Amino acid sequence: MQDTTHPEVLGVFSPVGHVVASFPTQQDMEGAAAELGQQGFATDKIVRFSPAEMKAQAELDLDRASPLAELGYEVKLVRAHRELAEKGYSFLMVHAPKGEQTQLVAEVASRFHAERAQKYGNFAIEELITPVAEEDHVVGTPAKGRA
Numbered sequence: 001m002q003d004t005t006h007p008e009v010l011g012v013f014s015p016v017g018h019v020v021a022s023f024p025t026q027q028d029m030e031g032a033a034a035e036l037g038q039q040g041f042a043t044d045k046i047v048r049f050s051p052a053e054m055k056a057q058a059e060l061d062l063d064r065a066s067p068l069a070e071l072g073y074e075v076k077l078v079r080a081h082r083e084l085a086e087k088g089y090s091f092l093m094v095h096a097p098k099g100e101q102t103q104l105v106a107e108v109a110s111r112f113h114a115e116r117a118q119k120y121g122n123f124a125i126e127e128l129i130t131p132v133a134e135e136d137h138v139v140g141t142p143a144k145g146r147a
Contacts, residue, residue: 017097019094046093
Protein backbone atom coordinates (compact mmCIF):
# COMPACT_ATOMS: atom_id res chain seq x y z
CA MET A 1 0.00 0.00 0.00
CA GLN A 2 1.51 3.27 -1.08
CA ASP A 3 -0.77 5.70 0.72
CA THR A 4 -0.73 6.18 4.48
CA THR A 5 -4.23 7.67 4.61
CA HIS A 6 -7.09 5.36 5.43
CA PRO A 7 -10.51 6.96 4.93
CA GLU A 8 -13.16 5.18 6.96
CA VAL A 9 -16.73 5.31 8.20
CA LEU A 10 -17.69 3.58 11.46
CA GLY A 11 -14.21 2.03 11.56
CA VAL A 12 -14.47 0.50 8.07
CA PHE A 13 -12.50 1.45 4.94
CA SER A 14 -14.61 3.90 2.92
CA PRO A 15 -12.68 5.91 0.33
CA VAL A 16 -15.45 8.22 -0.86
CA GLY A 17 -14.88 9.45 -4.41
CA HIS A 18 -12.71 6.45 -5.26
CA VAL A 19 -13.10 3.26 -7.26
CA VAL A 20 -11.63 0.11 -5.74
CA ALA A 21 -11.02 -2.72 -8.22
CA SER A 22 -9.73 -6.25 -7.64
CA PHE A 23 -7.57 -8.08 -10.17
CA PRO A 24 -6.71 -11.79 -10.35
CA THR A 25 -3.02 -11.09 -10.95
CA GLN A 26 -0.53 -8.38 -10.15
CA GLN A 27 0.19 -8.16 -13.88
CA ASP A 28 -3.48 -7.31 -14.58
CA MET A 29 -3.47 -4.70 -11.82
CA GLU A 30 -0.25 -3.12 -13.08
CA GLY A 31 -1.57 -3.10 -16.64
CA ALA A 32 -4.72 -1.29 -15.51
CA ALA A 33 -2.66 1.20 -13.49
CA ALA A 34 -0.42 1.90 -16.51
CA GLU A 35 -3.43 2.37 -18.79
CA LEU A 36 -5.08 4.74 -16.31
CA GLY A 37 -1.84 6.73 -16.17
CA GLN A 38 -1.87 6.97 -19.97
CA GLN A 39 -5.50 8.15 -19.78
CA GLY A 40 -4.47 11.09 -17.58
CA PHE A 41 -4.85 9.83 -14.00
CA ALA A 42 -2.00 11.19 -11.87
CA THR A 43 0.18 8.55 -10.23
CA ASP A 44 -0.66 9.92 -6.78
CA LYS A 45 -4.37 9.24 -7.51
CA ILE A 46 -3.75 5.51 -8.06
CA VAL A 47 -2.95 3.41 -4.99
CA ARG A 48 -1.89 -0.22 -5.28
CA PHE A 49 -2.61 -2.89 -2.68
CA SER A 50 -0.86 -6.26 -2.77
CA PRO A 51 -2.90 -9.28 -1.65
CA ALA A 52 -1.08 -9.26 1.71
CA GLU A 53 -1.70 -5.53 2.21
CA MET A 54 -5.41 -5.81 1.43
CA LYS A 55 -5.81 -8.86 3.65
CA ALA A 56 -4.07 -7.09 6.55
CA GLN A 57 -6.18 -3.97 6.03
CA ALA A 58 -9.39 -6.01 5.87
CA GLU A 59 -8.50 -7.83 9.10
CA LEU A 60 -7.80 -4.50 10.79
CA ASP A 61 -11.08 -3.04 9.55
CA LEU A 62 -13.07 -6.05 10.72
CA ASP A 63 -11.46 -5.86 14.15
CA ARG A 64 -12.20 -2.12 14.49
CA ALA A 65 -15.61 -1.96 12.84
CA SER A 66 -18.43 -0.44 14.82
CA PRO A 67 -21.43 -2.72 15.38
CA LEU A 68 -23.40 -0.16 13.34
CA ALA A 69 -21.18 -0.91 10.34
CA GLU A 70 -22.77 -4.37 10.17
CA LEU A 71 -26.01 -2.70 9.07
CA GLY A 72 -24.50 -1.42 5.83
CA TYR A 73 -22.75 -2.91 2.84
CA GLU A 74 -19.26 -1.81 3.94
CA VAL A 75 -18.48 -4.80 6.20
CA LYS A 76 -19.72 -7.27 3.57
CA LEU A 77 -17.47 -5.59 1.04
CA VAL A 78 -14.47 -5.72 3.39
CA ARG A 79 -15.08 -9.46 3.82
CA ALA A 80 -15.30 -9.88 0.04
CA HIS A 81 -12.01 -7.99 -0.39
CA ARG A 82 -10.39 -10.21 2.24
CA GLU A 83 -11.58 -13.36 0.46
CA LEU A 84 -10.21 -12.13 -2.87
CA ALA A 85 -6.91 -11.13 -1.24
CA GLU A 86 -6.65 -14.62 0.26
CA LYS A 87 -6.98 -15.96 -3.30
CA GLY A 88 -4.08 -13.73 -4.41
CA TYR A 89 -5.98 -10.80 -5.92
CA SER A 90 -4.30 -7.38 -6.17
CA PHE A 91 -6.23 -4.12 -5.82
CA LEU A 92 -6.25 -0.58 -7.18
CA MET A 93 -7.85 2.39 -5.49
CA VAL A 94 -8.33 5.23 -7.96
CA HIS A 95 -9.55 8.73 -7.18
CA ALA A 96 -12.37 9.19 -9.68
CA PRO A 97 -14.96 11.60 -8.24
CA LYS A 98 -16.61 12.52 -11.55
CA GLY A 99 -18.95 10.26 -13.52
CA GLU A 100 -16.82 10.18 -16.67
CA GLN A 101 -13.73 9.32 -14.59
CA THR A 102 -15.62 6.54 -12.86
CA GLN A 103 -16.78 5.12 -16.17
CA LEU A 104 -13.25 5.19 -17.59
CA VAL A 105 -11.84 3.40 -14.53
CA ALA A 106 -14.57 0.75 -14.80
CA GLU A 107 -13.87 0.22 -18.51
CA VAL A 108 -10.12 -0.10 -17.98
CA ALA A 109 -10.62 -2.42 -15.00
CA SER A 110 -12.89 -4.65 -17.09
CA ARG A 111 -10.35 -4.83 -19.92
CA PHE A 112 -7.73 -5.96 -17.41
CA HIS A 113 -9.92 -8.76 -15.99
CA ALA A 114 -11.09 -7.07 -12.78
CA GLU A 115 -13.30 -9.35 -10.73
CA ARG A 116 -15.03 -6.44 -9.00
CA ALA A 117 -15.00 -2.65 -9.03
CA GLN A 118 -16.93 -0.43 -6.65
CA LYS A 119 -17.39 3.33 -6.53
CA TYR A 120 -17.57 4.64 -2.97
CA GLY A 121 -20.05 7.49 -2.58
CA ASN A 122 -21.19 9.49 0.43
CA PHE A 123 -24.29 7.37 0.94
CA ALA A 124 -23.83 4.26 -1.21
CA ILE A 125 -21.31 1.94 -2.78
CA GLU A 126 -22.03 1.25 -6.43
CA GLU A 127 -21.04 -1.98 -8.15
CA LEU A 128 -19.45 -1.07 -11.48
CA ILE A 129 -18.66 -4.62 -12.58
CA THR A 130 -20.95 -7.52 -11.80
CA PRO A 131 -18.91 -10.06 -9.84
CA VAL A 132 -18.59 -13.30 -11.81
CA ALA A 133 -20.04 -15.34 -8.95
CA GLU A 134 -23.11 -13.06 -8.81
CA GLU A 135 -23.95 -12.83 -12.53
CA ASP A 136 -26.56 -15.56 -12.23
CA HIS A 137 -27.66 -14.55 -8.72
CA VAL A 138 -28.70 -10.92 -9.04
CA VAL A 139 -31.52 -11.06 -6.49
CA GLY A 140 -30.51 -9.38 -3.25
CA THR A 141 -27.32 -7.80 -4.57
CA PRO A 142 -26.60 -4.06 -4.42
CA ALA A 143 -27.60 -1.85 -7.34
CA LYS A 144 -25.64 -2.46 -10.48
CA GLY A 145 -24.79 0.07 -13.13
CA ARG A 146 -22.38 2.68 -14.35
CA ALA A 147 -21.86 6.08 -12.80
